[in-house]
Amino acid sequence: xxxxxxxxxxxxxxxxxxxxxxxxxxxxxxxxxxxxxxxxxxxxxxxxxxxxxxxxxxxxxxxxxxxxxxxxxxxxxxxxxxxxxxxxxxxxxxxxxxxxxxxxxxxxxxxxxxxxxxxxxxxxxxxxxxxxxxxxxxxxxxxxxxxxxxxxxxxxxxxxxxxxxxxxxxxxxxxxxxxxxxxxxxxxxxxxxxxxxxxxxxxxxxxxxxxxxxxxxxxxxxxxxxxxxxxxxxxxxxxxxxxxxxxxxxxxxxxxxxxxxxxxxxxxxxxxxxxxxxxxxxxxxxxxxxxxxxxxxxxxxxxxxxxxxxxxxxxxxxxxxxxxxxxxxxx
Amino acid sequence: xxxxxxxxxxxxxxxxxxxxxxxxxxxxxxxxxxxxxxxxxxxxxxxxxxxxxxxxxxxxxxxxxxxxxxxxxxxxxxxxxxxxxxxxxxxxxxxxxxxxxxxxxxxxxxxxxxxxxxxxxxxxxxxxxxxxxxxxxxxxxxxxxxxxxxxxxxxxxxxxxxxxxxxxxxxxxxxxxxxxxxxxxxxxxxxxxxxxxxxxxxxxxxxxxxxxxxxxxxxxxxxxxxxxxxxxxxxxxxxxxxxxxxxxxxxxxxxxxxxxxxxxxxxxxxxxxxxxxxxxxxxxxxxxxxxxxxxxxxxxxxxxxxxxxxxxxxxxxxxxxxxxxxxxxxxxxx
Numbered sequence: 273x274x275x276x277x278x279x280x281x282x283x284x285x286x287x288x289x290x291x292x293x294x295x296x297x298x299x300x301x302x303x304x305x306x307x308x309x310x311x312x313x314x315x316x317x318x319x320x321x322x323x324x325x326x327x328x329x330x331x332x333x334x335x336x337x338x339x340x341x342x343x344x345x346x347x348x349x350x351x352x353x354x355x356x357x358x359x360x361x362x363x364x365x366x367x368x369x370x371x372x373x374x375x376x377x378x379x380x381x382x383x384x385x386x387x388x389x390x391x392x393x394x395x396x397x398x399x400x401x402x403x404x405x406x407x408x409x410x411x412x413x414x415x416x417x418x419x420x421x422x423x424x425x426x427x428x429x430x431x432x433x434x435x436x437x438x439x440x441x442x443x444x445x446x447x448x449x450x451x452x453x454x455x456x457x458x459x460x461x462x463x464x465x466x467x468x469x470x471x472x473x474x475x476x477x478x479x480x481x482x483x484x485x486x487x488x489x490x491x492x493x494x495x496x497x498x499x500x501x502x503x504x505x506x507x508x509x510x511x512x513x514x515x516x517x518x519x520x521x522x523x524x525x526x527x528x529x530x531x532x533x534x535x536x537x538x539x540x541x542x543x544x545x546x547x548x549x550x551x552x553x554x555x556x557x558x559x560x561x562x563x564x565x566x567x568x569x570x571x572x573x574x575x576x577x578x579x580x581x582x583x584x585x586x587x588x589x590x591x592x593x594x595x596x597x598x599x600x601x602x603x
Numbered sequence: 604x605x606x607x608x609x610x611x612x613x614x615x616x617x618x619x620x621x622x623x624x625x626x627x628x629x630x631x632x633x634x635x636x637x638x639x640x641x642x643x644x645x646x647x648x649x650x651x652x653x654x655x656x657x658x659x660x661x662x663x664x665x666x667x668x669x670x671x672x673x674x675x676x677x678x679x680x681x682x683x684x685x686x687x688x689x690x691x692x693x694x695x696x697x698x699x700x701x702x703x704x705x706x707x708x709x710x711x712x713x714x715x716x717x718x719x720x721x722x723x724x725x726x727x728x729x730x731x732x733x734x735x736x737x738x739x740x741x742x743x744x745x746x747x748x749x750x751x752x753x754x755x756x757x758x759x760x761x762x763x764x765x766x767x768x769x770x771x772x773x774x775x776x777x778x779x780x781x782x783x784x785x786x787x788x789x790x791x792x793x794x795x796x797x798x799x800x801x802x803x804x805x806x807x808x809x810x811x812x813x814x815x816x817x818x819x820x821x822x823x824x825x826x827x828x829x830x831x832x833x834x835x836x837x838x839x840x841x842x843x844x845x846x847x848x849x850x851x852x853x854x855x856x857x858x859x860x861x862x863x864x865x866x867x868x869x870x871x872x873x874x875x876x877x878x879x880x881x882x883x884x885x886x887x888x889x890x891x892x893x894x895x896x897x898x899x900x901x902x903x904x905x906x907x908x909x910x911x912x913x914x915x916x917x918x919x920x921x922x923x924x925x926x927x928x929x930x931x932x933x934x935x936x937x
Contacts, residue, residue, distance in 0.1 A: 324842075327842045329838060329841045329842050357844070358844045358846065358847075359844070361844070362841075362842060362843060362844030363842070363843035363844030363845065364844060367843060368839065368842035368843055370835060370838070370839050370842070371835075372835055375834060375835040375836060376835045376836050376838075376839040377836055377839075378836040378840075378854050378857075378858065379836075379858075379934060380857050380858060380861070380931065380932055380933060380934070381854065381857070382933075389840075389845060389849075390843055390845070393844065393845055393846065394843065394844065436933050436934065438934060452843070462842075
């Protein structure tokens, strides 16, 4: 089966006053149609940058894409022109759920206005009437919005549309964001840490809702998170990133049963345990202005040997659908 | 309905604000080291005549009583008689108010129409050449003395190019007076000749007043856009493929206008201050040139009357600004 999204050997830097920060270094990532993929890593590992690169919303002057491809269905997103992407990809084939539902609504417009703005440009019914925003289409879109608000379990959908963003709770706002991400009937939803800003009690509800709705509709999800627990709960497969490099990708159960990369193993060991002990990873995240050569984890890795700092390990496949980039993977 | 509540509470503040203004203006006029009675009496008056006049005008009473009398007079709309024109001051002011309003409203509109789009462009093209050019122009706009700019414009457009009249408000007798606003009156009366003349006379003084105001608005609009352009809701709309132009001119602009609109009340105050000088340079028969005449004549009551009127005008404009603010930013009003 061909991948829905394939990021291939993507390298990208940000120009800063101190020089080029090498945020992504030869990253690979593949998502199958309908698959829920967790992109896991610490803050600053490049997962948000990768999500934004796929959407094509990086700061134009600061970001420098050095090499790589992003294939989505049959097209290369990096070489497509921006107008086409805006018309056919962003908000349509690929939609977005932001990290912070509090600040991702414009505070001075009613929720309904902002949802209908998305429908005006991204409604699945847009193609039917030659792109015109006719009265009949607006009515159909409005019905679709109300039905979707029902599907994300928002009480009193009509009243919610008339409200301003500050008048609804954070959990409700994130339900609205999920609704807006699904309304255009996309093939891929990019959810960038969608529950980080929410209360712990609500996080699980929102994630399960996202998983259920995406599965029902056959929509693939790229979920970035720093929380392995979250990824375990709802993802079909997991890709781990460290300092701008992907180190391991595997189906969720294989990932938790047989972690192959030393970083992944350390990450799993650092989860809080029943006996209350917390194991950290010695050393620090590298400076991206002058990152270590080869595998960027080698300065902190107990198995590192000279080869690790010379060149980046190629992909090896310890199991079905399981890929790891390490010279000495754990068996 | 919170908006109605807000309007009522702002209206309620109108009266104490005006009362405070009346008291302060009265006190200031009392510490100025000129004797209004001597000025009214004239240079040749004997000390006895001055003393008699002092009693007649009520300047012999204790300050508190004078203040009370002053209050009573102002509340009944009686601001006294101008020594210069020998007419009731309220009448003079009422006759001149439309001229000043016509000038300042035109200037403010011009400033908004120039300042906001240029501010947005400046923010979007941050640090590009157009931003730098606009920065130089707007900083100069703020730094240049209004009367100097006025005379330079007169020199260029009236004397060199001869495309605009040097001064005055209109040629001939002016249109049939319905409102006192010449542009409006000529439109109502379909008097096209007056309209052309009124507009050409309005152009230079309005431009002079508008430029510094536009510069201020430009700076605020630019800062407002920059504050919003990197916010999460803009990123979200970009990620969802909303056309960039729509994001800027519908969504970002609305946010940027919130801080800009609150400035307009202040800008209007500066506008009226500048109008005092500009009206004199352009011989514009408004409140400002009346104030200058009054000052030159030491026409005490006229100066007090002018100050109360313009103060009231600024209070009213600020009330309107608050209203506008509550329309643009629903967060405070609901």
